Amino acid sequence: MNKLKVETLYFSDNGQIPNNTLPLVLYRKSLEGRIDSCAEMFKQNKWSNSWENGVFPYHHYHSNSHEVLGIISGFASITFGGHNGETVEVDKGDVVVIPAGVGHKKEQSSADFKVVGAYPNDMSHDLKTGKAEERPEVIENIQNVPLPTTDPLQGQNGHLVVLWSDLN
Known part of the structure; x- marks a missing residue:
């Protein structure tokens, strides 16, 4: 795998969306050559319960699990962190790892926008x-979500595992 281009975003509790002290991790163009096997790659790296669809057009989050989204087609603007969060452009080939509690909402997208979502350790x-x-x-749920044991792209000892472990 080529060297990953990684971006991290931090979000504070905004009173509605709790967010997390762990950063959201965005891997740019990391699925090149692996779009068709995205769900299988996540599964091999212990991120499972996968699904394929879009992102809801309203602010929401998951309090009991982290989530990975692999952009397998199209592009979108997604606001992370809830109201007054940060709107990020994502494109085919990008992967976003969203910590438990971090809000996300699709603002707009291309007609062909599609993601593969999954969760660590069969959560x-x-x-x-x-x-x-x-x-x-x-x-309480967010505080009790365990750190993933693997990175959805790189497996054990991948960037996410090292970053989140160092911050915890």
């Missing part, structure tokens, strides 16, 4: 939208 995921009544439970 299931919930769907939260920032409602006040969710808050006590989700804060």
